[in-house]
Amino acid sequence: MTLSLPLLKPRPADARPVWEEPPGAVGKVAKAVVVAVVCAVMILPFLTVLSTSLASREQITEAGGFVLFPTDPTLQAYxxxxxxxxxxxxxxxxxxxxxxxxxxxxxxxxxxxxxxxxxxxxxxxxxxxxxxxxxxxxxxxxxxxxxxxxxxxxxxxxxxxxxxxxxxxxxxxxxxxxxxxxxxxxxxxxxxxxxxxxxxxxxxxxxxxxxxxxxxxxxxxxxxxxxxxxxxxxxxxxxxxxxxxxxxxxxxxxxxxxxxxxxxxxxxxxxxxxxxxxxxxxxxxxxxxxxxxxxxxxxxxxxxxx
Missing domain, CATH: 1.10.3720.10 (MetI-like)
Structure with missing residues (x-):
């Protein structure tokens, strides 16, 4: 008894490369996760700096230096x-x-x-x-x-x-x-x-x-x-x-x-x-x-x- 392997259909000469094909569902989810992580890494420090510049003395003392979400923002520092x-x-x-x-x-x-x-x-x-x-x-x-x-x-x-x-x-x-x-x-x-x-x-x-x-x-x-x-x-x-x-x-x-x-x-x-x-x-x-x-x-x- 012999096993026959399915023949791979050759790709057309004018076909796009594999890496240019539209990603599947897993690929789209992976891209979304990577983009979200990169955005968080970039935005979080900026948001921390902005929030701390708007925070009051009490909030900074309570947070120990940096404030992420000021409850009572003020422009006094600016x-x-x-x-x-x-x-x-x-x-x-x-x-x-x-x-x-x-x-x-x-x-x-x-x-x-x-x-x-x-x-x-x-x-x-x-x-x-x-x-x-x-x-x-x-x-x-x-x-x-x-x-x-x-x-x-x-x-x-x-x-x-x-x-x-x-x-x-x-x-x-x-x-x-x-x-x-x-x-x-x-x-x-x-x-x-x-x-x-x-x-x-x-x-x-x-x-x-x-x-x-x-x-x-x-x-x-x-x-x-x-x-x-x-x-x-x-x-x-x-x-x-x-x-x-x-x-x-x-x-x-x-x-x-x-x-x-x-x-x-x-x-x-x-x-x-x-x-x-x-x-x-x-x-x-x-x-x-x-x-x-x-x-x-x-x-x-x-x-x-x-």
Missing amino acids: TTILSGGVVTRAVLVSVGVTVVGTTLSLATTIAFAYALSKRGVPGAKAILMMVLFTLLFAPGMIPMYVLVKELGLLDSYWALILPGMISAFNLVVLRAFYMNIPEELYQAARIDGAGDWRILTRIVLPLSKGVTAVVGLFYAVTYWNAFFNAMLYLNDSGKWPIQVVLRTYVVQNKQLTADQLGLQHMPPQQSIAMAVVMLALVPILLLFPFLQKYFTKGVLTGAVKG
């Missing part, structure tokens, strides 16, 4: 740190550095990338190789400090902007996008008498809104979150951005006094610390919903050509 003093000044410094730095970085990176994307520009390949070299090999902390000192930028806000004004990665991304714009558009504009400035402003920038928004977001996040350059180049604590204040008074657990905040009565230190954390998180967090539609398109720019 009104305290935003009523003047070191935190308010640090927020204004961070906003100014982020706005000015992002504007200058976008302008210089766009102009640089457009010049390197043009064919026939003398020395373009050599300059591009130097840019790629800086992407692979950083100059180091001591040479950067010596350069900033010799330029007279110590204890200046420009020390937070100029050393990192152009990112090699963002430059390469923009250049790749500009090179993928059809050459016929450039030729048609040249025939109509348009120069490089008009081509850049009327053709290139309108076609690259997505990648420009993403690069701008990268720059804004970098400037807003930067704290090491401020610690290295700024000796005056009155010029510190919010991230340095956050590190000093939250991470290092240094106490904010009533004199530093310009007040007579102080809310709980735990509420103030968590309110400072929220101030450091929320501004950049609010930008992502507006730029989300550009994000996927922008980060994949230059990856597929054709």
Whole structure:
């Protein structure tokens, strides 16, 4: 007696791969569980920080430090740190550095990338190789400090902007996008008498809104979150951005006094610390919903050509 095994039906040549097939019931449940766990891991700390910043002194004392669900929320910590003093000044410094730095970085990176994307520009390949070299090999902390000192930028806000004004990665991304714009558009504009400035402003920038928004977001996040350059180049604590204040008074657990905040009565230190954390998180967090539609398109720019 012989056993016959069922023959497997060969898959068609144009069939989708197995991993692209719709998941079954078990797969859908597993995905839902994984997504729920990841969301809980991400949301729970944020919710704890927000709740503690809104909690009263009694709730914080009863909970032992952190509050998950405040029963009597209050904005006293936020009104305290935003009523003047070191935190308010640090927020204004961070906003100014982020706005000015992002504007200058976008302008210089766009102009640089457009010049390197043009064919026939003398020395373009050599300059591009130097840019790629800086992407692979950083100059180091001591040479950067010596350069900033010799330029007279110590204890200046420009020390937070100029050393990192152009990112090699963002430059390469923009250049790749500009090179993928059809050459016929450039030729048609040249025939109509348009120069490089008009081509850049009327053709290139309108076609690259997505990648420009993403690069701008990268720059804004970098400037807003930067704290090491401020610690290295700024000796005056009155010029510190919010991230340095956050590190000093939250991470290092240094106490904010009533004199530093310009007040007579102080809310709980735990509420103030968590309110400072929220101030450091929320501004950049609010930008992502507006730029989300550009994000996927922008980060994949230059990856597929054709």
